[in-house]
Amino acid sequence: MTSIMPSQSEGWIRMRYEKGHKDATRKRIIAVASQRFREEGVGSVGVATLMAEAGLTHGGFYSHFASKEDLVRDAMVDAQDRTLERVTQAARQGGGVEAIIRGYLNPAHRDNPGHGCVLACLLPELARHPASTRAALTERLERSVALIADYLPDADPTIRRDRAFSILGTLAGNLQLARAVSDPALSDRILASGITAALTLATTPIAPSPETASGDPS
Amino acid sequence: MTSIMPSQSEGWIRMRYEKGHKDATRKRIIAVASQRFREEGVGSVGVATLMAEAGLTHGGFYSHFASKEDLVRDAMVDAQDRTLERVTQAARQGGGVEAIIRGYLNPAHRDNPGHGCVLACLLPELARHPASTRAALTERLERSVALIADYLPDADPTIRRDRAFSILGTLAGNLQLARAVSDPALSDRILASGITAALTLATTPIAPSPETASGDPS
DNA sequence: TGTACATCAGTGAACGCGCGTTCACTGATGTAC
């Protein structure tokens, strides 16, 4: 109480763990969370089991994150970044938008949600999360859309962006159907017809422009 | 113990509540559940609050359903039936597939998930439910697909069914995006471009047939 | 008509459990002097 604070020369402090230890722990928590959220849903994964899987006890969680919601945001962004990096490589290596589509509506992707696209696993659940989380989602969404848009034939970049959004929605929706359906053969058919649909959207000249949406709900 | 069972003439028993009372209660529970599951997600809605909203106490739940999962299945099926009935009317009254699409990717539908399509609210979550629940989902899915298929131009019914599946996936995925995104203007754009995409899929002659999906995950 | 009993939709207390979050503490490492 009465003692004087140490001079703390040069503004940084040596640690009892090696440098970067805490950051490595944090990344480990995010990696575990990112996979399990996608596999089981955000609401079904508790902080305690998450920390145990990262080799820690649950009490330490709050020295890394202010709340579970903060982890949700960070884990979601991490997953989006990794997926985008992977997909970008596939596209840039000459596969273009067709490589993106075939890589997405794929049995391996369908059967490994924990390492796949966040949207197909969590989109409706994330829509019920706070605005801050949805804002982070939206920002990364724009990057994925920009990648797809790069490979669309339209001259107008606004049209390219719009089309890219609808393609991304088509990919996510069809993969969700393939995962939800109880008949494996049907699931495979859905993947195949989803590929056809997405390729159609990626190549067809623009359709008759719809008026701004309005009318009765369904 | 020693008394003889009543003759129970004609195999049915008069009730202390008016006839159909229990069935009405059951339908009320399903109606409440069906809306709240869609609004909040299955995992976020507890049996106790559900029963309270139906004007009952939670103890009586298990004289109506064997488990929460049974209610999930029944509420999901009920929602799908009601939605399909509504959409069928809109299509049959001359609107065809365009009425379905514009009714689906619509601000009113986006903003009222509790009375809208189950797929857009719960598809990834339902994919993690038991096979019995997913089988019930699949069965009703086929009916929705059959409705859409009725309005597609292809001669081959198998191609019509495949295309209808991909259109349904496109509708669900794009509505989910519109709901998740944090920017209202972007949300409206997504609805509009989703309409364009779905109309394209509903009218474009068949695209180059893709091989059966295989290859790397994304 | 009166009495004993059967039916059963709904009640409410209780079960064990996991949830997100808080907090006093440990113990390894560092600095000050």
Place this chain on the structure above:
DNA sequence: TGTACATCAGTGAACGCGCGTTCACTGATGTAC
């Protein structure tokens, strides 16, 4: 060199709470005779 103290990543008990499910019970209504 030795001692007192500061730092802080991680520990583990505890908080109040809601979860799905079970069960003995209530009380209104019916039947049997």
